Amino acid sequence: MVVVREMRQEEYPAYCQYFIDDYSQEIAKNYGHSLEIAVELAKKELHRSFPDGLEGNEHSLLCIDAEIDGQFQLVGYLWHSINRSDKSTFIYDFYVSNEYRGSGYGTQSISALETQLQSIGINQIKLRVAYHNERALKLYKDVGFKITGFNMSKKISG
Secondary structure (H helix, E strand, O other): OOEEEEEEHHHHHEEEEEEEEHHHHHHHHOOOOHHHHHHHHHHHHHHHHOOOOOOOOOOEEEEEEEEEOEEEEEEEEEEEEEEHHHHHHEEEEEEHHHOOOOOOHHHHHHHHHHHHOOOOOOEEEEEEOOOOOHHHHHHHHHHHOOOOOOOOEEEEEE
16 A cells, blocks of 8 residues: 655655755766766756745655555655646656565555545646656556657757
8 A cells, every 4th residue: 555645844855865866867867967067957956846845835745655564664755746727737756766666656656646636626647757767657658648748859069
């Protein structure tokens, strides 16, 4: 069983560390930036979206808890932002810790999020997935997501 719940203030610093580490790697890989620049860009993105931490924000940071051996344990995170005008949400970050992958927690997390969203009138989930993240792409297709476009970039030298 998986529960998707609001992040508590004391959990936020650990999320920030994970996000900066993870997202900076993605920025460096996808856009060719040095790791130093990528870390700064990841920090700026986090601060832009959460200028006051978890307080008063249009973005929601959720913790994914799974029942393991009769106890709930934190197995991942989900960051999304609801757009009420088009009754959708956009997932910015969805992470299940490596040691818990392949156990169905990703699928159960999306299902739990869908249930929460439907109860408040949200009827669409949007997201972006990196082209090289085949595991995530498979999960999203398996739970019913459809590809709606492609992000592209080109390095130009001058």
